[in-house]
Amino acid sequence: MPNTAKLRKRLIKKLEELFQLDQPDLDFGFYRIMQTKALQIKSFIDKDLLQIIEDAFGQIDEARKAELEANIARELEAAKEYGVADPEQSPKVMEARAMYESLRDGASAEADVYDHLYRFFERYYDDGDFVSRRYYARESAGKAAPFAIPYNGEEVKLHWANADQYYVKTADYFSNFSFDISQAAEIRKMSKDVKVLNGIPETPLKIHFRIIDASEGEHGNVKESEDKKRFFVLYEEMPIEFYDSGELVVNFEYKSLPGGKNDVEPETEKALKEKFGKSLNKGDMPNLAITHKIIEAVSQTEKGKEYLNAMNLYAPTDKIPNRPLLAKYINQYTARNTRDYFIHKDLG
Structure with a gap:
């Protein structure tokens, strides 16, 4: 022990x-x-x-x-x-x-x-959520976890695992997503010398993801049809801008796309596979393509040069060992605004 x-x-x-x-x-x-x-x-x-x-x-x-x-x-x-x-x-x-x-x-x-x-x-x-798991013992590879449920002697008892949780639908919930990329875990573990070597400044590097426009979707608990499914895409007219303070702003749209799919162009898919590996999952391509466009746009500005080294640092996953750090935050942002979830009733 x-x-x-x-x-x-x-x-x-x-x-x-x-x-x-x-x-x-x-x-x-x-x-x-x-x-x-x-x-x-x-x-x-x-x-x-x-x-x-x-x-x-x-x-x-x-x-x-x-x-x-x-x-x-x-x-x-x-x-x-x-x-x-x-x-x-x-x-x-x-x-x-x-x-x-x-x-x-x-x-x-x-x-x-x-x-x-x-x-x-x-x-x-x-993993970031408050859940209610009334188990007596942990689940193992060979045995499910036995749960305790409220019981008053009924002959038949129906119980839902999420009975004491509220369902929160995020389909129409949007907010700005702000972070300081210089405080990313991948950077915080670096020594000062390594930061200097990688061109990471000591000053904050704040980035704000912002929704410029969101098309209306289904309401309540109605599931969107495939052809009306909406996706996060860069706002083409002004993908990035800077506040007067020098902080970077990335503008997004949330809208339906033709055919109800968010597929990248064949040329883009080829380029992504060359960079990240031929086994790259199609589901990862849209956010990686967005990452590439943002980095390219930032590189063409004078104010954005200090952001580039941090954005391009690796935040590896099992499937994408050379994933850019910026892509990690884009994944968090898009997931946060598109996934429904449950929250414990006492935390509603």
Whole structure:
């Protein structure tokens, strides 16, 4: 079983993920609020919460632990010198062991608290969403997770896994998507020397994705027909612009396309396959094509030159090892505004 330090570290990592402290690059909505409070939240997680647990169980003093171990050894040696038939059963040795076990039990109880807290948050939070998973045991490759459901003795009980969640349809929900690409995880892990080598400035590089025009689609929970399906495309009249502050703005449209498909041109498909590999998935091509157009447009401006190195850094995936960092954010943006999702009812 992992020791107390490892379990504590695992809990801290989960809480940082839950409070979005691992995404300082995103700069809009909920993310912006969390970043303004990041230092306070970080302090609570790293210090206050752990201190509360340590105070409750008593912090395990490693020096005290070593002292008790040495005491056991001394009593054993003394029992042997006095000729005790079974030194381990000597009252003095048993008393010394009892004191040591008491200290160790305290450490075990503290570790259990970290483990239970981690399992609780893991159950209700997964990959950016708060979900309700009432399982007794984790799902494994050979066995599904047994769930607990509300039951009042009915002969037949029908239950939906998302019974205590709200369905949120995002088809007509649009908002600006802002981020500081210089704070991307791929850049934050670089040393200063590596940043200089890659031409990454120390100043923020904020980018805003904005919807200029969105055609009207189906309302409510009506599913769009294939020929009316809408897609994100660059706003051709002005794909990019800059605020007076020098921050980059990328303009999008969300509209239906002929045939209800978002296929790239044959020449573009050929160029993308040459750059990213012949096994490139067709579904990845539109966003990669958008990425290429944005980078090309930015490269032709004086203000945008400082953005180029960061945009072109690799943010690899299993299938696209040389995916540009900008493409990662375009994928996040388009997915955020086109996927429906469930949210726990207490967080609605």
